[in-house]
Amino acid sequence: MATDVHRPMTPTDAPASHPVPSPASAVRVHGLTRSFDGRPVIDDLHLDVRPGEFVALLGRSGCGKSTLLRILAGLDRDIEGTVLVPRRKAVAFQAPRLLPWKRVWRNVLLGLPGKPGRAVAEQALAEVGLRHRTGAWPKTLSGGEAQRASLARALVREPDLLLLDEPFGALDALTRIKAQRLVDELWQRRGCAVLLVTHDVEEAVLLADRVLVMDGGVIAYERRIDLERPRGIADPRFAGLREELLRRLGVEAPAETATA
Numbered sequence: 001m002a003t004d005v006h007r008p009m010t011p012t013d014a015p016a017s018h019p020v021p022s023p024a025s026a027v028r029v030h031g032l033t034r035s036f037d038g039r040p041v042i043d044d045l046h047l048d049v050r051p052g053e054f055v056a057l058l059g060r061s062g063c064g065k066s067t068l069l070r071i072l073a074g075l076d077r078d079i080e081g082t083v084l085v086p087r088r089k090a091v092a093f094q095a096p097r098l099l100p101w102k103r104v105w106r107n108v109l110l111g112l113p114g115k116p117g118r119a120v121a122e123q124a125l126a127e128v129g130l131r132h133r134t135g136a137w138p139k140t141l142s143g144g145e146a147q148r149a150s151l152a153r154a155l156v157r158e159p160d161l162l163l164l165d166e167p168f169g170a171l172d173a174l175t176r177i178k179a180q181r182l183v184d185e186l187w188q189r190r191g192c193a194v195l196l197v198t199h200d201v202e203e204a205v206l207l208a209d210r211v212l213v214m215d216g217g218v219i220a221y222e223r224r225i226d227l228e229r230p231r232g233i234a235d236p237r238f239a240g241l242r243e244e245l246l247r248r249l250g251v252e253a254p255a256e257t258a259t260a
């Protein structure tokens, strides 16, 4: 797995020793700090993600989740510390970000090196159940379809690391459940590492091998999720994990549950 190393823009700020790329990690973050206007949003953060691992990242609004994801994606390099990520990585955001003047298949291939043909896009679109929309204009897609097209654009890059920033946040409840199942299937089929930023504790427990809670600029808490798949919220262990993570996010259980 080829690796990208994101080092600080000012090498003098770099820590004395850098971690070396390791096939045992899909992501290695060492002593990462990112400040805005002199205020560190990420403050000496360490993180390892194994190849093929599904990690969900929770945290209060404004705690720095998207900032971390953008750094892993290589979209923000104004950092201190070291970030090692696979060269093959792809991102999908909450907004599908399709160019309205390009047909769906051209959006899927956007920015890919070489000149891959329509069939390559069509295959990725088929994987997300959207082959029939290959030649459509983005404005004719529903919200869920546009989000699936955005996923196809990520998949066509054959990523070793898939970065998802609230990809289901704008979808209605039913479409969201379908999209979650699709991501679960794709992850199992592709075997890539996934880092999913989400506000939804249930989504994190449904999908992830490990849930991280970000707070104070670091990973403040982590919980391995050992429930067998496919998972359902009816599992009694599910409610316990959900409550535990909500507590870590500063949300207390209602009084009657707390005293039960």
Ligand SMILES: Nc1ncnc2c1ncn2[C@@H]1O[C@H](COP(=O)(O)OP(=O)(O)OP(=O)(O)O)[C@@H](O)[C@H]1O
Pocket (backbone or CB within 6 Å): 036, 037, 041, 059, 060, 061, 062, 063, 064, 065, 066, 067, 068
């Ligand atoms: N380009 C920027 N310039 C200045 N401040 C920024 C910039 N990007 C992010 N921030 C600040 O950094 C903090 C973390 O932002 P970030 O978007 O990473 O949070 P988040 O955890 O993803 O929040 P949310 O859950 O609400 O999406 C916020 O206080 C935000 O205002």
